[in-house]
Amino acid sequence: MTQTITLIEGDGIGPEITAQVVRVLQALQLPLTFDRQTLGQTALEQTGSLIPETTLQSIRKNHIALKAPCTTPVGQGFRSVNVQLRLAFDLYANIRPARSLEGVKTRYENVDLIIFRENTEDLYIGEERKIDEDTIEAIKRITRPASQRIIQAAFEYAAAHQRKKVTCVHKANILKQSDGLFLRIFREIAAQYPQIEATDLNVDNACMQMVMHPEQFDVMVMPNLYGDILSDLSSGLIGGLGLLPGVNRNEEIAIFEAVHGSAPDIAGKNLANPTALLQSACMMLDHLGYGDAAQRIHKALVSVLCDTPIRTRDLGGTATTTAFTDALIARL
Incomplete structure (x- = not known):
């Protein structure tokens, strides 16, 4: 059975890292489809709402979402998008695993x-x-x-x-x-x-x-x-926020997300590290019963970090977001 995932590309670097994570998931050829929705600053500009009702409806229908970082306008009276989303669905558990990643020196x-x-x-x-x-x-x-x-x-x-x-x-x-x-x-x-x-x-x-x-x-x-x-x-x-995955969930709905911010200073420059969102996607795969696929991604990630000099800038390298993902997919 095909699983539809609400995909929230977010703001700033969000669309860039989301595109690369989707590439990895599609390379696995799993029965997953994506319902693309907006949230945050981009949604406000497009729809006049930080959290459009269509996005909420998609999450209610699919029960699973993969969310890139979103921006809440500062100093304009807007309540945090993340807080609103958690309260809207009563996502009482925020779960963040921090595990040393082989090949990342700390x-x-x-x-x-x-x-x-x-x-x-x-x-x-x-x-x-x-x-x-x-x-x-x-x-x-x-x-x-x-x-x-x-x-x-x-x-x-x-x-x-x-x-x-x-x-x-x-x-x-x-x-x-x-x-x-x-x-x-x-x-x-x-x-x-x-x-x-x-x-x-x-x-x-x-x-x-x-x-x-x-x-x-x-x-x-x-x-x-x-x-x-x-x-x-x-x-x-x-090794930093670029590596930390997370999920907000209850018994029915789970929104998997990168913990870091939208980093507008490097948006559009193909410099962001997609690892945090990718590891959040691995948590999502485990949740959906695709544990073997999650392990394949993890092994490919470790292979890139241990066996090649390919690193994004936050890890001391010079690789672009796309080049880092290319290397990972080559090892799947």
């Missing part, structure tokens, strides 16, 4: 951690209120239902993938009620999985530990804002 070896970030509440959703001209308050909301489902998802993933440890990241020593609730729920759920080691760290200590001894981490779970910050930190452990 300060660390054998990093293999995965961050489960709650996606629908906490400070990150941007609820603010003006008290007076000199005072603004931001709302940090933590609820039991939202906390339970992301923590449960982290433990379920650990159990299903033979992971040995789940670490909760919080600031419950200061935010005793909000982060305190998240930590209490973590401990309640951890008791249901005695075979999995459960630990917790204050977010400041977690940042230090990640850059000193990242090998100690396995599965990590945390509220929204900490997840945004620590997942970017984790990309630095493996």
Whole structure:
């Protein structure tokens, strides 16, 4: 049966890296078709809406989307496209695996951690209120239902993938009620999985530990804002945002995306690294039951990085986006 995927090419470098990832997927000759939709700045210019209803309808119909980076206009009163999309579909789980990629030299070896970030509440959703001209308050909301489902998802993933440890990241020593609730729920759920080691760290200590001894981490779970910050930190452990994949999902809908931004400064120059979106596509293939195809892509990627000097600029090379993809397809 052919699977239709909502394809969001995004803004800036988005169309360039999307085109190359589609080339790789088509080279595998899988029964996949693409329903191309717009989102972000490009959609605003074309339709007058950052998130056109046709795009939302496509995602509802197909349940699967592959999304390149999108731009939200700055300083014009627009709410983040990514936040709106996550809330529109209640995509409560943001999952970002950070794994060392053979052939990419970094300060660390054998990093293999995965961050489960709650996606629908906490400070990150941007609820603010003006008290007076000199005072603004931001709302940090933590609820039991939202906390339970992301923590449960982290433990379920650990159990299903033979992971040995789940670490909760919080600031419950200061935010005793909000982060305190998240930590209490973590401990309640951890008791249901005695075979999995459960630990917790204050977010400041977690940042230090990640850059000193990242090998100690396995599965990590945390509220929204900490997840945004620590997942970017984790990309630095493996070579940068150009390598980090991700997915926003619930039980019905999954939107696979590159974590990095739209990089307008290099848009149209054929310089961007397509690896993050490509690895997100591999996560999508695993999700769809094409694990063997995902492994083929991964092996081809490692072959390019280990056996050739071909690198995009962010990895210290001079190869164009197209040339990098050509080399990868040649090794499929």
